[in-house]
Amino acid sequence: MxxxxxxxxxGDAECVAWYYPGSNGGCVVMAGGFGVTKEPGTDLFAERxxxxxxxxxxxDYRRFGESGGGxxxxxxxxxxxxxxxxxxxxxAERPGVEKVAIWSxxxxxxxxxPIAARNPQLAAAIAQTPNADGPAASRNAAQHQKxxxxxxxxxxxxxxxxxxxxxxxxxxxxxxxxxxxxxLLTTPDSLQTNEALNPGNKYSEWIQxxxxxxxxxxxxxxxxxxxxxxxxxxxxxxxxxxQTALAQPSVDAATQAPGAELLRVPGGHYAPFLEEHEVVVxxxxxxxxxxxxxxxxxPSRR
Numbered sequence: 107m108x109x110x111x112x113x114x115x116x117g118d119a120e121c122v123a124w125y126y127p128g129s130n131g132g133c134v135v136m137a138g139g140f141g142v143t144k145e146p147g148t149d150l151f152a153e154r155x156x157x158x159x160x161x162x163x164x165x166d167y168r169r170f171g172e173s174g175g176g177x178x179x180x181x182x183x184x185x186x187x188x189x190x191x192x193x194x195x196x197x198a199e200r201p202g203v204e205k206v207a208i209w210s211x212x213x214x215x216x217x218x219x220p221i222a223a224r225n226p227q228l229a230a231a232i233a234q235t236p237n238a239d240g241p242a243a244s245r246n247a248a249q250h251q252k253x254x255x256x257x258x259x260x261x262x263x264x265x266x267x268x269x270x271x272x273x274x275x276x277x278x279x280x281x282x283x284x285x286x287x288x289x290l291l292t293t294p295d296s297l298q299t300n301e302a303l304n305p306g307n308k309y310s311e312w313i314q315x316x317x318x319x320x321x322x323x324x325x326x327x328x329x330x331x332x333x334x335x336x337x338x339x340x341x342x343x344x345x346x347x348x349q350t351a352l353a354q355p356s357v358d359a360a361t362q363a364p365g366a367e368l369l370r371v372p373g374g375h376y377a378p379f380l381e382e383h384e385v386v387v388x389x390x391x392x393x394x395x396x397x398x399x400x401x402x403x404x405p406s407r408r
Contacts, residue, residue: 107126107153107156108126108127108156109124109125109126109127109152109156109162110124110125110127111123111124111125111172112124112125112163112196114165114192114193114195114196115192116168116185116188116189116191116192116193117168117185117188117192118175119168119169119173119174119175119185119189120173120174120175121165121166121167121168121173121174121189121192121193122165122166122171122172122173122174123144123163123164123165123166123193123196124144124145124148124152124162124163124164124165125161125162125163125200126152126153126155126156126160126161126162126163126164127156127161127202128156128159128160128161128162128202128203129159130159130160130398130399131202131203131204131205131398131399132159132160132161132203132204132205132206132207132229132394132398132399133160133161133162133163133197133198133200133203133205133206133207134152134155134160134161134162134163134206134207134208134209134394135162135163135164135165135190135193135194135197135206135207135208135209136148136151136152136162136163136164136165136208136209136210137164137165137166137167137189137190137193137210137214138166138210138211138214138303139210139211139212139213139214139215140181140212140213140214140237140281140290140316140320140324141170141179141181141281141290141314141315141316141320142212142214142281142303142312143166143170143171143172143309143312144164144165144166144171144172145171145309145312146303146304146308146309146312147164147210147211147214147303148162148164149164150379150383151209151387151390152164154387154391155390155391155394158391158394158395159399160394160398161197161200161202161203163193163196163197163200165189165193167181167185167186167189168185168186168189169181169185171312177270177275177276177317178276179276179278179313179315179316179317179320180270180276180316180317180319180320181316181317181320181324182320182323183323183324183327186214186217187217187220187221190208190217190221191221191224191225194206194208194221194225194228198227205229205230205397205398206227206228206229207228207229207230207231207232207394207397207398208221208222208225208228208230208231208232209231209232209234209390210232210233210234210236211233211234211235211236211378212235212236212237212350212351212375213236213237213324213327213351215233215234215235215236215237215351216233216236216237216238216240216327216329216330216351217329218231218232218233218236218329218340219233219236219238219329219330219331219332219333219336219359219363220329220332222332222336222338222340223332223333223335223336223337225338226337226338228338229338229339229397229398230338230339230340230341230393230394230397230398231336231338231339231340231341232340232341232342232343232390232393232394233340233341233342233343233356233359234343234378234386234390235343235344235345235348235350235351235356235375235376235377235378236329236330236342236351236356236359237324237329237350237351237352237355238328238329238330238333238351238352238355238356238358238359239328239330239352239355240324240325240326240327240328241325241326241328242352242354242355243350243351243352243355244325246293246349246352247291247292247293247350250285250292250293250294250349251285251286251292252285252286254286255285255286255287255288255292258288259279259288259289259290259318259321262277262279262288262318263279263318263319263321263322264322265277265318266317266318266319267319267322270319276317276318276319277317277318277319278315278316278317278318279315279316279317279318279321280314280315281296281299281314281315281316282296282297282299282314284297290316290321291350293349293350293375294349294374295347295348295349295350295374295375295376296349296350296375298374298375298376298380299314299376301376301380302376302379302380303376303379330355330356330358330359330362333359333360333362333363333366334362334363334364336363336364336366337364339365339367339393339396339397340360340363340365340366340367341366341367341368341369341389341390341393342356342357342359342360342363342366342367342368342369343369343371343378343386343389343390344356344357344360344368344369344370344371345370345371345372345373345374345375345376345377345378345382346370346371346372346373347372347373347374347377348373348374348375348377349374349375350374350375351375353370357370367393369386369389371385371386
């Protein structure tokens with residue numbers, strides 16, 4: 107796996123990314139899910155995309171991983187969308203890149219809908235098990251959490267938000283925990299996070315926690331509403347038993363996007379990283395080849 111560390115600016119923050127050189131003129135911009143850094147979030151798929159001839163730009167959002175910005179572990183939707191714009195611009199300027207696509211999963215998979223809608227120059231977009239409807243996902247998540255733990259989480263989030271106004275450091279919560287613990291997610295399939303993204307603690311430097319205040323915005327975020335405005339080729343990958351992002355809002359979003367393709371696989375949120383990986387990655391490579399390589403090879407499309 108050949109790759110180099112590169113940097114680009116997004117606002118006043120410097121984002122760090124892995125750039126995997128390709129051979130077919132296509133480049134896939136990738137980012138991990140909510141609170142997931144670039145290595146655990148993209149390595150498995152990026153390697154396969156590169157082997158298929160695609161370049162890849164896999165980046166960390168500001169405030170996370172190797173990227174700059176503070177306070178650390180604070181996720182802000184507007185900033186992360188801006189990071190995507192900066193990453194797309196950087197990828198398009200790399201030597202030899204003719205077509206750019208975007209890929210992500212979970213909450214970041216939800217970002218794919220508004221980003222694709224705002225960037226008609228993209229050659230393709232892939233939303234994998236996306237969180238298309240924050241309120242719906244939050245209501246479902248509440249069924250897998252105990253009331254006292256939910257109250258404690260809400261209190262911590264509010265305290266964190268208030269503390270941020272006076273410059274206090276973030277109050278962190280784990281990304282995943284058992285029901286009854288104060289954690290962002292306690293859904294059954296969220297408990298597969300390490301199995302899917304960090305087997306054998308391969309990425310020991312990954313901080314699996316976020317500022318509690320970060321949850322206040324995402325619970326009301328509904329990126330799937332942008333699907334009807336997406337004009338670029340779109341592939342939505344849905345896991346039918348997904349208890350973290352939910353299948354039906356993603357199916358609805360795919361239905362609303364003109365000409366979108368929908369791939370449904372059995373399993374939970376991380377099925378594309380686990381038991382359905384080969385099915386999903388091969389379908390994604392086929393989709394990318396159709397819209398990046400074939401079009402790049404056609405002079406009339408350039």
